[in-house]
Amino acid sequence: MPFDFSELFTSGVREMLPRLEARRLAFAFDCRGPQLTLPGDAVAMRCSLHRLLCGLAELIEVGFLVFDAETGRTPSGEAAARVRLAGTGLAARDKTMSAVLRRLGLEDMPALASDAPGTRRARGRCPRTGAPIEFASLGKDGLLFSVEWVDGQAEHWELARPADAHGTPAWLVYDNVMAARSLARRLQRLGWAPRLFGSVAHFRRELLSCGDAALPALVITVESDSLAPSELEGLAHLLPPGTQCIHAVAAGSPTLTQAERIAGFDLKVRPLSPWELHQITERLCEQRRRPWRQSLPYPVVQEERPRLLVVDDNLLTRLMARSTGEALGYEVAAASDGEGALQSCERWSPDVVLMDVHMQPLDGLETTRRLRELQALGRIAPCAVVALTADDSEATRRACLAAGMDGHLAKPLMLPTLAAELHRVCAGHGRQAESRAGLAFATEWPVAAEPPPAAPLPGLQRPAAAPGVATNGSGACAA
Structure with a gap:
């Protein structure tokens, strides 16, 4: 079947x-x-x-x-x-x-x-x-x-009707930074403007202090050790009529068998599937098609986020660095060699570059030297460069600094170490990086704007959508 x-x-x-x-x-x-x-x-x-x-x-x-x-x-x-x-x-x-x-x-x-x-x-x-x-x-x-x-x-086949939230606010409460950002990025693909909160207390304070124009049309809370269902009691009553409230729990959670459901919240098993998030977005579209229920048709302007370019000839490293970089609030692009890195820097103007040292034919040291020369000529905007390599020797560190790099990270790539180093070198490189990008473990986490579309996997092509047909661009996530 x-x-x-x-x-x-x-x-x-x-x-x-x-x-x-x-x-x-x-x-x-x-x-x-x-x-x-x-x-x-x-x-x-x-x-x-x-x-x-x-x-x-x-x-x-x-x-x-x-x-x-x-x-x-x-x-x-x-x-x-x-x-x-x-x-x-x-x-x-x-x-x-x-x-x-x-x-x-x-x-x-x-x-x-x-x-x-x-x-x-x-x-x-x-x-x-x-x-x-x-x-x-x-x-x-x-x-x-x-x-x-x-x-x-x-x-x-693709979804039969378009589903686009057109910048409508969605608020997420989740204390897992990686999973929360995965969910936020998927919502962005469907047109939502997500905000992330690490606790119900912060969510409630913001809800009571913000004006009606900023209230969310969608609220998703995720069950965790620090978020008990009892904390959600009464929360839905503070939200505008028609707000979709979802509490996502793991399969087998005791919450699923409770006789009394959480008032005002729909229970769903996480991760939410692509079709479920499409239905949530389509529900908003349906509300807007009914004039007497158009309560939240306002646009939201997304804050520009700092940009991170990952340069590595290893597919696995690019995959891991992209996921962790996005989790920290950066727009992320990737290049597989030195020449591609220089072209990306010229076209895209990243704030910070994660540079592999041992690449062929142009290694990370020579790529960095050329990058600095082009920046001195005014052809490429200034940016920070951090080495990302398995070679953690003192000689390699000195060579990286001599080539013009600003820092050094040793593999394997770990989230707290990457967060601290990027926050250090990105401070002052435009786009308010120092004030937001380093807050991945704070109470409220910023959401990066959607990066440029990644190239399709080798040998795999994404078909273009037919007129009037929406693609299921949303990905599954950890909530």
Whole structure:
């Protein structure tokens, strides 16, 4: 029976949430592209995703995970869904890694000529779906599983009606910075203007102090250890009539079995699926189509956010750095080599650049020297440059400073360290970076404006929407 891939992917992460949260693993979750209906066995697909999710969680003991999916078409026109599951931090020992790879049916492959010492690669096929699976352990860069499902007979379709919130305010209450920003970015794709709060107390103070023109049309609170359902009592009564209030909880939460629901809030299991957020947005559109219910048709101006350019020839590092940078409130773009970095700096004018040191053919040191020369000539706007490398030797640090870099970060990339360093070097580089970007762990977190669209994954094309047809550009997130 046909099934919706993005909904099934969301369901897979829902099943993993208890395990991830019990181990305090931070993660980001995204599912981009139009809705894709695949024929075949949904149970087999669920099994395929779950075994990979379990494998990744077992291989990262402490750190940060990325669950990333994208739908589209191959160059030959076939419908495709690609999943990348990545992790960085403290990895499991080689013995554990070998056991996981055997369980997944993956065989070790020779490392590529460009791989750093200690790189481990493996390849195989899913026993349930036959999809090709690739694995790479790249030392301090982290781990990556990549799998793609291609079906020439798949029904490929998009949402039938546009859903655009047109800058309407949405307020989120969640104490998990990574998950909160994932949700905020998805809402932005649907036209919402989200604000993030780390506590109900701060949310309530702001609600009582702001004017009617700034009140939200959507409120999403997320269950956590620091947010009990009892704290939400009476909150809905302070909001304008017609405000959508949602309390998102994990599957299996006791809240789902309570006889008395939270007054004024709809309960939903997190992460919210692409279709659920589309319905929420469509509900707002429906209210606006009824003149007697048009209570919140105002625009909201988004504050411009500091820009971060990630330069690395390693796909995994770009993926991890993009997710963590977005979580800290930056617009993020990426380049895979030195020449691409210089072109991006000229076109996009980042405030700070995370620069890999060991790249080919133009390494990070020479790229930085050229960047500084072009800045001296006035061709590129000034920016801070921070080295991001697995080489933490004193000699490399001195070489980075001599080339014109402003700082140095050692892999693996950890969120608190990145937050502190970017806040340090970005202070004073325009766009009020010092006043907002470093607040990722404060009570209220800023939301970065949507960065330039990322290039489609190699071999995967996103089809253009037909006139009057909306794409499902929203991705699944951790709430």
